[in-house]
Amino acid sequence: MPRFESFVLLAEMRTGSNLLEAALNALPGVCCHGEAFNPALLGYPKQTELLGMTRSARDADPLALRARIVAAPGLNGCRYFHDHDPRVLAPMLADPACAKIILTRNPAESYVSLQIARATGQWKLGDARHRKAIRAEFEEAGFAAHLEAIQDFQIRLMHALQVSGQTAFYVDYEDLQDLAVLNGLAAWLGVEGRLAALPDTLVVQNPEPLEAKVANFREMERALSRLDRFNLARTPNFEPRRGPGVPGFLAAGGLLYMPLRPDVPGVADWLARLGPVERPFSQKSLRQWKRQHPGHRSFTVLRHPLLRAHLALHAVLSREGLAPVRAVLRESYGLPLPATPTAESWAPALEAFLGWMKANLNGQTSLAALPLWASQSALLQGIGQFALPDLIAREERLAQDLAWLAPGAPAFVAEPDPVPVPLAAICTPSMQKAAREAYPRDFMQFGFSDWAQAA
Incomplete structure (x- = not known):
């Protein structure tokens, strides 16, 4: 009889989770239901129902689907990535009857594999004859963000297991070709069946060394040499529980800018007038920069919450990488997101977005x-868990604040925001109220009043 009632395979994209799922499903009485809590799909692409639940029913009550997975015959589970529905993670981690399988891979390998998959559109391969080959382009800032997301998730998993007195079964990507390890996993799960051979329904897509898969490999080597290599293998428990966003920091002339996204237009250009801009940073390289620049100063910029939501909505509608988010907001939550923004279409979209954010920031939606x-x-x-800014500036008086922080520096000149519909053209009292309800802490913490257009 299995020692667990269910399991969760905690992994990331391009770590080999499809291969491990195939191995688990080859064990008698074991069933992995794919990415059951992926906000953009239900288990697998094009699947419309899972254990009798539709995607909309799952989004309304994800714990009901988890209960069905636990209750299904045999030992059932699913794959879970860091950007899946956050409402089910804590219950799964807290449940000692839910086996935790943690699958990891060298972050450089998974990043390159992800770049290749995005470029080719090929996410699984069953026959090498159909393989699409391409060389990836390494981008340092993109890799730094990829690494930080992985580390943040692993830290959260480690902390949850520590405080609850549990352990997990760790599997590395290369272990997936070791039949003895996979059968060791079966023994740990407490199931009787064993694998006689490795699954043959999937094959490794990109078996070449990194040098053969990356177009700018020398640049990649230089970039990786600037990172703390020890963080690639283990994330210590004193790391911040939420990433400080260090890869997005910019520095020039002894000043360090710690932006709160969406960024304030013009600040990066102003910083470039002080000297060459240094970016991206890792936590290691930022510590080195601080030591090399005695007397350095740092700053960030607060924006009014309503304006920030206005800009965030523009980013959601315009950025190619946020297409899955747009789809979920439209299909799962019915937000009236316009294809072509006008004053008439933007106002209801922004108000609906603010209402949805109130639930999202309280952990009540399927999107993180x-x-x-x-x-x-x-x-x-x-940010404060890594470094505290010397100045928390306000956008409406940023020119004065920067003149105080960097006397003698060129004057800061604000640039217009990129949103095609000005907030002043659509702002209403109900919108102001929705912003207060979405961001009550920010209004209290920073003393914001209702938004008013700057003179």
Whole structure:
């Protein structure tokens, strides 16, 4: 009889989770239901129902689907990535009858594999004859963000297991080719069946060394040499529980800018007038920069919450990488997101977005709270776990604040925001009220009043 009632495979994209799922499903009485809590799909692409539940029913009550997975015959589970429905993670981690399988991979390998998959559109491979080959382009800032997301998730998992007195079964990507390890996993799960051979329904897509898969490999080597290599293998428990966003920091002339996304237009250009801009940073390289620049100063900029939500909505509608978020907001939550923005279409979209954010920031939706629209107080707490800014400036008086912080520097000139519909053209009392309800902490913490257009 199995020693667990269910299991969860905790992994990330391009770590080999499809291969491990195939191995688990080859064990008699074991069933992995894919990405059951992926906000953009239900288990697998094009699947409309899972254990009798539709995607909309799952989004309304994800714990009901988890209960069905636990109750299904045999030992059932699913794959869970860091950006899946956050409402089910804590219950799964807290449940000692839910086996935790943690699958990891060298972050450089998973990043390159992800770049190749995005470029080719090929996410699984059953026959090498159909393989699409391409060389990836390494981008340092993108890799730094990828690494930080992985580390943040692993820290959260480690902490949850520590405080609850549990352990997990760790599997590395290369272990997936070791039949003895996979059968060891079966023994740990407490199931009687064993694998006679490795699954043959999937094959490794990109078996070449990194040098053969990356177009700018020398640049990648230089970039990785600037990172703390020990963090690639283990994330210690004193790391911030929410990432401070260090890869997005910019420095020039002894000044360090710690932006709260969406960024304030013109600040990066102003910083460039002080000297060459240094970016991206890792936590290691930022510590080195601080030591090399005695007397350095740092700053961040607060924006009014309503304006910030206005800009976040523009980013959601315009950025190619946020297409899955747009789809979930439209299909799962019915937000009236316009394809072509006008004053008439933007106002109801923004008000609906603010209402949805209130639920999202309280952990009541299937999408994780992205830094793009997270509260500024939470983002500042994340930054503060690594480094505290000398100045928390206000956007409406940024020119004066920067003149005080950097006397003698060129004057800062504000640039217009990129949103095609000005907030002043659509702002209403009900919108102001929705902003207060979505960001009550920010209004209290920073003393914001209702938004008013700057003179």
